[in-house]
Amino acid sequence: MREIYNSFIDVIFPRYCLVCNKIIYGHEQYLCLKCEGGIPFGYYNLGTENPVEKTFWGRCKIDAAGAYIKYRSDSKYASLIKNIKYDGGMILANDLGNKYGNWLKSNHLIDNNFDCLVPVPMHPKKLKKRGYNQSEEIAKGLSLSLGIPLDMNILKRDIEAESQTKKNRFSRWENTKDLYALNELNDNYTHIVIVDDVITTGSTIESCVRAVHQFKDVKVSVLALGFTL
């Protein structure tokens, strides 16, 4: 009965694939089956040398880093990441985080020794405007599939940065390096995981890791949904 109802709704309110823009049906959520099958997965294993980890070499101390999707701004899949940020893509962010966690688990790429997942915080003003923090939604999805709790208290963001999009690599770094600060770190933690949406220059993560390490030499790993090649 529910299926008939859903098909009926699909006819009245057609939904479109976020990648190819064709109409999607039934169980297809936001991507058609073809586009879902063609997601350019990063396959950057946690704990092995990979391009995501190399981004941070000589910059800050990271135990392991991994990303799910290879992100290129000219790829047709760029719209997927864009939708997470700009088009109220709260559910999409959450779902992709969940998928990433399941993928990590089924490929035995994740240890159970993580104390918590720490989403990169968003400035309160921006959060109010957007209504959600996409990194937090990704972390919630990851938490669901990996069974690792979230800790929203560790980091805070104090300075309101101007839009990063028009800046070059260096000024972006200058603009980001002191953006994040430590708020509160549980003494019992030995290994935390910072969760970001997309790693481009790595400066956001670098700032977060520095903020944590100024206080305590706890192990820090990184999980991101996208990684720009």
Ligand SMILES: [Zn+2]
């Ligand atoms: Zn499609």
